[in-house]
Amino acid sequence: xxSGYDLSSSTYSxxxxxxxxxxxxxxxxxxxxxxxxxxxxxxxxxxxxLVHSKLLVPxxxxxxxxxxxxxxxxxxxxxxxxxxxxxxxxxESLNYxxxxxxxxxxxxxxxxxxxxxxxxxxxxxxRPFGISAILGAVDKDGPALYVVEPSGIYYGYNGAAVGKxxxxxxxxxxxxxxxxxxxxxxxxxxxxxxxxxxxxxxDKEFELELSWIGAETNGLHLPVPKDLFEEADKKGxxxxxxxxxx
Amino acid sequence: MDHFPGTHxxxxxxxxxxxxxxxxxxxxxxxxxxxxxxxxxxxxxxVTGASVLALKYKDGIMMAADNxxxxxxxxxxxDIQRASGDMADFQQLKHILDTLLIEQFVQDDGHKFGPTEIxxxxxxxxxxRRSKMDPLWNSLLVGGFxxxxxxxxxxxxxxxTYSAPTLRNWVWRYIAQPLLRKSVEGREDTxxxxxxxxxxxxxxxxxxxxxxxxxxxxxxxxxTEKGIWISDSRSVETEWAxxxxxxxxGAQTQ
Amino acid sequence: MSPIxxxxxxxxxxxxxNGGTILAIAxxxxxxxxxxxxxxxxxxxxxxxxxxxxxxxxxxxxAVNGFAADGNIFVKxxxxxxxxxxxxxxxxxxxxAIARLIQTMLYAKRFFPYYVYNILGGIEExxxxxxxxxxxxxxxxxxxxxxxxxxxxxxQPFLDNQIYFKNQVAVSGTSHPKHLxxxxxxxxxxxxxxxxxxxxxxxxxxxxxxVIVASGRSxxxxxxxxxxxxxxxxxxxxxxxxxxxxxxxKD
Numbered sequence: 001x002x003s004g005y006d007l008s009s010s011t012y013s014x015x016x017x018x019x020x021x022x023x024x025x026x027x028x029x030x031x032x033x034x035x036x037x038x039x040x041x042x043x044x045x046x047x048x049x050l051v052h053s054k055l056l057v058p059x060x061x062x063x064x065x066x067x068x069x070x071x072x073x074x075x076x077x078x079x080x081x082x083x084x085x086x087x088x089x090x091x092e093s094l095n096y097x098x099x100x101x102x103x104x105x106x107x108x109x110x111x112x113x114x115x116x117x118x119x120x121x122x123x124x125x126x127r128p129f130g131i132s133a134i135l136g137a138v139d140k141d142g143p144a145l146y147v148v149e150p151s152g153i154y155y156g157y158n159g160a161a162v163g164k165x166x167x168x169x170x171x172x173x174x175x176x177x178x179x180x181x182x183x184x185x186x187x188x189x190x191x192x193x194x195x196x197x198x199x200x201x202x203d204k205e206f207e208l209e210l211s212w213i214g215a216e217t218n219g220l221h222l223p224v225p226k227d228l229f230e231e232a233d234k235k236g237x238x239x240x241x242x243x244x245x246x
Numbered sequence: 247m248d249h250f251p252g253t254h255x256x257x258x259x260x261x262x263x264x265x266x267x268x269x270x271x272x273x274x275x276x277x278x279x280x281x282x283x284x285x286x287x288x289x290x291x292x293v294t295g296a297s298v299l300a301l302k303y304k305d306g307i308m309m310a311a312d313n314x315x316x317x318x319x320x321x322x323x324x325d326i327q328r329a330s331g332d333m334a335d336f337q338q339l340k341h342i343l344d345t346l347l348i349e350q351f352v353q354d355d356g357h358k359f360g361p362t363e364i365x366x367x368x369x370x371x372x373x374x375r376r377s378k379m380d381p382l383w384n385s386l387l388v389g390g391f392x393x394x395x396x397x398x399x400x401x402x403x404x405x406x407t408y409s410a411p412t413l414r415n416w417v418w419r420y421i422a423q424p425l426l427r428k429s430v431e432g433r434e435d436t437x438x439x440x441x442x443x444x445x446x447x448x449x450x451x452x453x454x455x456x457x458x459x460x461x462x463x464x465x466x467x468x469x470t471e472k473g474i475w476i477s478d479s480r481s482v483e484t485e486w487a488x489x490x491x492x493x494x495x496g497a498q499t500q
Numbered sequence: 501m502s503p504i505x506x507x508x509x510x511x512x513x514x515x516x517x518n519g520g521t522i523l524a525i526a527x528x529x530x531x532x533x534x535x536x537x538x539x540x541x542x543x544x545x546x547x548x549x550x551x552x553x554x555x556x557x558x559x560x561x562x563a564v565n566g567f568a569a570d571g572n573i574f575v576k577x578x579x580x581x582x583x584x585x586x587x588x589x590x591x592x593x594x595x596x597a598i599a600r601l602i603q604t605m606l607y608a609k610r611f612f613p614y615y616v617y618n619i620l621g622g623i624e625e626x627x628x629x630x631x632x633x634x635x636x637x638x639x640x641x642x643x644x645x646x647x648x649x650x651x652x653x654x655x656q657p658f659l660d661n662q663i664y665f666k667n668q669v670a671v672s673g674t675s676h677p678k679h680l681x682x683x684x685x686x687x688x689x690x691x692x693x694x695x696x697x698x699x700x701x702x703x704x705x706x707x708x709x710x711v712i713v714a715s716g717r718s719x720x721x722x723x724x725x726x727x728x729x730x731x732x733x734x735x736x737x738x739x740x741x742x743x744x745x746x747x748x749x750k751d
Contacts, residue, residue: 066352090352094345101341220351373569376514377612400546404516405569408539410547423544 008124020128021121024150027130028077032206033165033197034063035173036074036134037190038145038158042183042214043136044224045074046190048165048198049207064209064223068093070137071106072211072221076163077131077150085133085148089113106137110146110154118152132162137221138213165197172196183214187224191236196243208233299422299449300387301430302411303437306396306470307389310446332383339382342371361390361397365407373405391469422449439468451482515567515615516541519702521649522552522563523692524621524631525663528679529714531629533561533621534689535649536697536748537706539568548705548750556582557592558737560622561710562602565649566636567615574614578602595622599632599640606638613637617648623739627714629679651696651703658695662688682711682721690746697748704751709744 005011006019013019032048047063064074065086073089075082092112096104113133120128128150135146147162148154159173172193181189187210194208210224210232224232300309346367350359359367365388375381385402401407411434429445430437437445446466454462462484467476522535535552538545553563554575562578564571581601585593593601599620606614618634633646645663647655660666665676680688689709696703711728713719715738722728725744732740 062354066354069348069351094348097341097345097348223354373573376569379512379514381512381514404514404567405573406516406518406541406546406567407569407572408547408550410549 009121009126009128010124018121018151021151024077024128024130025132028132028150028162029164029166031076031078031163032063033161033163033169033194034074034076034132034134035162035169035190035193036136036145036147036157036160037173037176037178037181037186038136038143039178039181039183039186041143042138042186042212042216043072043143043145044183044186044190045072045134045136045209045211046194047074047076047209048163048194049209050204051207052204058207062209064211066221067109067135068104068137068221070103070139070213070219070221071109072136072213074134074136074209074211075131076134077129081129081131082133085113085117085129085131088116089135092116103139105139105141106135106144106146107156109137110135110148110156113148114152114154116152117148117150121150121152134160134162136211136213138219143213164203165199168197169193183212183216184228187212187228188232188235191232192239193236195233195236195240208236298387299426299446300389300398301426301437301442301445302396302398302434303430303439303442304435305439306391306468307398308439308442308446308466308468309387309389310450310464310466335382336384339368339371339384339386343368360392361388361399362392364388364390365397365399365401369399369401369405369407372401372403376403376405389469391471394471396469422453425449425452442468447482451484454482454484516569517566517615518546518568518571519650520552520565521647521651521655521693521696521700521703522565522617522619523645523647523652523655523659523689524563524619524633525645525659525680525685525689526621526629526631526643527682527685529623529627529629529717530682530685531561531621531623531631531712532682532685532689532709533563533619533631533712534693534707534709535563535565536693536703537708538702538704538748540702543701545705551708553708553710554579555710555731555733555741556598557622558733558741559592559712559739560595560598560620561712561741563619563621563648564616565619566617570614571616574605574616574618577605581605594625595620595630595632596624596642598622599642602632602634603638603640606634606636610637617652619646619648621710622712623714627716629712629714647692651700654696654699655692658692659688686711686725686744693746693748704748707746707748709746711742711744713740713742715739 005013006023009018009020011018032050034045034047036046037044045064049061049063061079063079063082064072065083067073067086067089071089071093073086075085089109092109093104096108113135117129120126130150132150133148135148137144145157145160146154147157147160158178159170159176161169161173176189178186190210191208198206210229211221212224213219213221223229298309298311300307343364347359350357368386368388372382372386381403383403385400388397388399388401390397397409398411399407399409411430426445426449443466450464462481463479464481465477465479467474519540520536520538522533524531524533533553537549537551539547539550550568552565552571553561555561556579562575564575578598578601582593582598602618602620606618613636615636617636620632620634622630624630631643631646632640633643633648634640645659647659661668663680668676670676686709690707693703693707711722713722719740722742728742728744730740731743
């Protein structure tokens with residue numbers, strides 16, 4: 001069908017596309033949703049981790065990872081690729097510190113990761129990353145949010161969504177006045193959106209992952225504490241039930 | 247171009263080895279440094295930082311340090327370090343330790359370094375550097391509190407280590423250590439916070455009178471179960487009027 | 501006068517001398533290894549309690565003396581090698597093998613030596629008490645007794661006289677004993693250290709005496725010693741290790 005133009009990312013199709021990169025995007029589209037909110041005084045990352053087996057220990061295989069004290073990463077797509085990219089981001093962050101002896105701004109890390117991911121679209125010997133990564137941080141310029149895609153392209157966002165439920169999530173994010181929300185309020189919105197976009201009838205069960213960076217965490221990227229998590233999780237679930245009754 | 251992940255793919259580029267990223271790593275000849283013979287390692291410290299006193303008391307450990315040179319403190323979790331010696335080496339030390347702590351933070355596995363782990367790491371670091379004949383020119387006091395136990399340890403540029411109820415560094419050993427030992431030894435478990443502060447204040451006063459290098463301005467820090475507490479800069483009341491009456495030294499005219 | 505100018509600054513000296521003294525005496529079926537606990541540099545006492553004698557296995561203890569940083573790292577490395585041996589062979593390394601290991605490790609740093617004198621004491625595979633002494637670069641021999649460190653020149657002649665009976669003539673028709681009873685040995689150790697404390701400024705504060713006893717030997721004499729503490733590592737060990745702690749003068 002694609003006449004062999006999709007076998008390597010080092011070959012263009014006649015109309016100038018690189019099919020391997022597009023297939024990588026498919027891997028992202030089929031995975032659980034991840035969202036990021038850049039608000040007034042912080043950043044919130046949320047992720048829908050689809051649980052493929054009841055035998056898995058809850059809370060293990062976290063998909064939101066920490067890159068530096070102030071930087072978090074949520075990935076949608078192939079979990080192993082997400083792990084590798086987070087590890088690379090960590091190395092880059094230490095390398096930045098080694099060179100400049102200061103906390104890396106998220107823009108620098110996003111740029112380096114963009115270059116790195118792009119390199120995997122150039123050669124026949126490798127496959128592109130099957131992930132989109134949402135990076136969140138509070139750095140010297142305040143809250144920051146970036147998405148790195150399989151092509152290596154990266155943009156800064158106020159609100160970002162990747163994975164299966166991204167369309168609905170984006171619609172919900174657009175309704176919010178992100179620049180006026182506090183980080184704590186954003187935790188509740190994030191939990192609500194994750195419950196909203198999860199398709200109970202089609203999808204497997206999911207585990208919600210929530211992390212935040214803001215004044216309340218002292219600028220550190222940390223998982224949302226248990227009590228707040230449970231409150232936000234419950235409210236998100238209740239909002240969904242109320243919605244259904246309407 | 248290197249088409250194969252596993253050599254330099256997955257590692258940040260190192261400009262010292264391959265500034266333009268042109269060769270696969272296995273094809274590298276390590277560059278010999280034409281100036282290698284001229285490279286000098288620290289032979290003596292350039293800037294000397296603060297001097298430090300420390301003691302154990304009932305609730306944990308307490309330290310005092312003067313503000314003579316600008317110096318840094320490290321405060322992570324429930325332990326602190328104070329150091330004196332070469333400021334550049336101290337900043338390097340701080341950077342290495344900070345990197346270690348970030349590594350641990352991103353791991354997010356629930357493990358945390360306590361004062362003993364930090365102390366062991368620093369000791370190995372200092373000994374490793376002296377064994378390379380490239381020492382970090384500092385003496386360090388590590389104090390902390392974890393699981394109901396207080397810890398106080400010393401390590402210097404030779405990698406020499408020891409623990410004791412009272413510690414101090416450099417010239418202060420001749421003046422402050424006897425004072426500290428007299429008031430602390432054998433009473434580590436009963437000394438109250440007020441008594442500990444009083445002892446340190448007393449030492450600081452004597453030091454300011456007798457040690458030309460210390461400044462009449464210092465800070466006190468305590469590490470207990472509750473965490474770290476660092477005081478504002480304070481000074482001791484000193485009285486110099488008696489100097490008028492002293493004869494036989496200096497340039498008196500009569 | 502040489503026309504070549506001499507360097508004026510002194511290069512970094514990676515060594516220090518941290519005082520203290522150690523000694524070990526081998527009995528027929530036991531060994532005693534002791535050291536004071538003072539650590540000093542110049543005229544300053546750094547700490548009154550820095551152990552110099554370490555239990556390696558249930559049949560071996562090691563005393564290190566000299567440059568404390570080297571000594572501590574050396575002991576840690578020996579312990580690590582013994583643990584690896586345990587993982588590979590499911591038993592403790594025999595004493596004479598530990599002795600050879602130590603010589604290899606010391607000589608490996610022949611051109612940047614560990615500035616430490618080592619004395620290894622314990623029980624051999626044949627059940628006899630043994631003492632091995634080393635110089636900093638690995639030369640070693642098995643002996644009946646050895647003193648090392650700051651006050652070695654005070655203690656060694658005393659031991660030569662009391663253990664080897666040098667300069668003593670046995671009453672005609674009798675001979676000097678080959679091995680001394682354990683309580684006599686412990687008295688000699690205590691006397692050695694109290695005397696060294698009097699006459700050497702770098703010796704004092706505390707005394708730690710390790711006693712390694714071969715399996716099958718009666719422990720009745722030991723049980724009479726005040727404050728003796730058993731520090732045998734494994735419950736199934738046949739040889740046993742004890743430690744006796746004593747105060748020394750602190751001035």
